[in-house]
Amino acid sequence: MSMGNLRLPFLAATLCLLVHVALGKGSATTGLDDAQQCRLWRIRATQPDQRFESEGGFTELWSEDDDQFQCAGVAAVRNILHPNALFLPEFINAPRLVFIEQGRGLLGINYPGCPETYHSGRSSGGSSGRGRRWQEEGQQGDRGRRDQHQKVHRIRRGDIIAIPEGTVHWCHNDGNEELIAISIIDLNNQGNQLDQRLRAFFLAGGFGGQGRQQGRRGGRYSIQNIFQAFDTELLAESYNVPMQIAQRLQQQNNRGIMIDVGERLRVVAPEEDEEYDEEYEEEQEERMRRRRGQGGRWSLASENWFDEMFCTMRIKQNVDIRREADVFSRQAGRVNVVDMHKLPILRDMDMSAERGRLLPNALYTPHWSMTDHRIVYVTRGEAHVQIVGQDGQNVFDERVSEGSMFVIPQFYATVSRAGDGGFEWITFKTSSQPMKSPLAGYTSVFRALPLEVITNSFQMSPRDAQELKYNREHQTFLLSPSCRSRSLSD
Structure with missing residues (x-):
């Protein structure tokens, strides 16, 4: 048999193998069985049942x-x-x-x-007087052992x-x-x-x-x-x-x-030992910086590696601090995001969160998430929310209020407008590094589209296309109320 004839079955077998691997990989990465596939015809805001x-x-x-x-x-x-x-x-x-x-x-x-205590490897004498008194009076056992700073x-x-x-x-x-x-x-x-x-x-x-x-x-x-x-x-x-x-x-x-x-x-609560906590954390951060400086890599041979890399990681971040807002508008509101950059432990958990506040009648721009599902819980006020699927149909079109929860699936487009009393929410996300793509504002898709593409895609005049591109050129994500854009009004 000639070399040319040998190549045909080999190429065919290789192609079949590649297709099989690709299909197998695609199905494995979803992590969803048949009962969990996202066949969503209607989403609704729900309360606990x-x-x-x-x-x-x-x-x-x-x-x-x-x-x-x-x-x-x-x-x-x-x-x-x-x-x-x-x-x-x-x-x-x-x-x-x-x-x-x-x-x-x-x-x-x-x-x-x-270690079960912040005092491991250190003298307990560094704790404050009040914390030490609680240890001696409140937590001394029958054998004379005391709980240290848990x-x-x-x-x-x-x-x-x-x-x-x-x-x-x-x-x-x-x-x-x-x-x-x-x-x-x-x-x-x-x-x-x-x-x-x-x-x-x-x-x-x-x-x-x-x-x-x-x-x-x-x-x-x-x-x-x-x-x-x-x-x-x-x-x-x-x-x-x-x-x-x-x-x-x-x-x-x-x-x-x-x-x-x-x-x-x-x-022994943090208030009783707050001074020691700060001292301990500063010392750990300095040790980590020195370790990185010695070649820039962590050594598993170090007996303190696990403690320094994992045991001292922060587990919380406050999202109600106004000065730390990631998006801020005096006319529309603010958004605080907690992802793996602010809270590194989220990298391993592959989760993140967003805390948002809209002023009365302000809008959260139409957008979609590129990386995650979003679970939204309303903490105050109300808003009109719409979610649109790939077939151009509304899967969600409701006024949501305090205590309700709903899901915005990945890639589904959504828009929100706050009610007369404003709107506050917390969103949990299934990605540690979330990304959104806005449809309006100076970071939107329309700003990146040439005018000719817009005019031909939507069969509109160049003047109308310019309005789409530039009327919100000083705002992004959070949009102030406009007397000309009340399409979500009651």
Whole structure:
């Protein structure tokens, strides 16, 4: 057989292999099964449809079966924690991004392999007098051991908090009002290798067999801590404690997952040791700078590498600080974005957030997202929002108000106009480096199109094309109200 005849079957086989690999790669990168494909004919603003009551507060969940949440691959939760209540320690199966809508409190988060205290390797004498007094009086055990400065974070209204999958966290409301936290869990994230359902694992507390559940999805619901199913003797041996202590780990109760604390929770909070925290963080940053200067690369041989790179990463960023706005307009409002550049831990979680405020009747320019699905939660006011799919049809055309949530899928175009009282929202995004493409304003697609392309595409005069390109040349994303552009009026 000649060389020419040999090439034909080889080329055909190679082409088939390339097609097979390309198709396989395309289907693997979506991470969505048939039930999660984004076949969205209608999106609607929704409220939570399930509620679980605990002694110290309640938990509300949006339906995971809603097509829009299935498309985005996320779960949405709202926790309301009463004053002086404790949200019991838990970990979940996917990365979680939290927005503090109201109140203040303390948050503890523990990373496996990281020191449990900021004092590791240092003398505890650096703590403030007040923090030291709490340690000596409030946290000294039977064997004379004291808790040092646990990794506790002060959280407050406007904070975005990043909680990686599998990390134990708890929260205490030490304020005078309810602490309201909105969470989005990215179930489609590569950190979750289970199914696309929210799974919470509690170390304490739980609901009984009946539970205390309200909502459209009725039936029994049971949450118990993970210690309950272990053998008591194995637990006692694991901790080297008497059986009665191991049995306390397994006790059943109907107090729920939030409990009232009889007295003020005695932990060394950031206020008690704020001076030491700043000193410690400055020292860690300086050590990291020196390490980068020694060749610019991190050495795994360093015993402090994990601590310096991961254990000291910030987990929160406040998005209510006006001077840190990424987009600001005196006539329209402002937008604060938290991505991996502001909060580096988001790089691994592949999530981000946006906090926005529109002044009365101002517009958020028509645009689409190039990188992510967006889950929008309304915190105040109302707005008229439209979302358009690839077939040029409205999939969403509603007035949204406080407490409602909806999804804007990737690449779907959207526009919003605030009501007479203004509009505020928080958006959770499924990308750590989000990008948007505006259709109006000085950074818009129209500014990049030649006039001839616009006039021929839309069969309009050159003068009209110039108005499209330049009438908003001093604004971008946030557009002030215009008496000539009231197409979204009631």
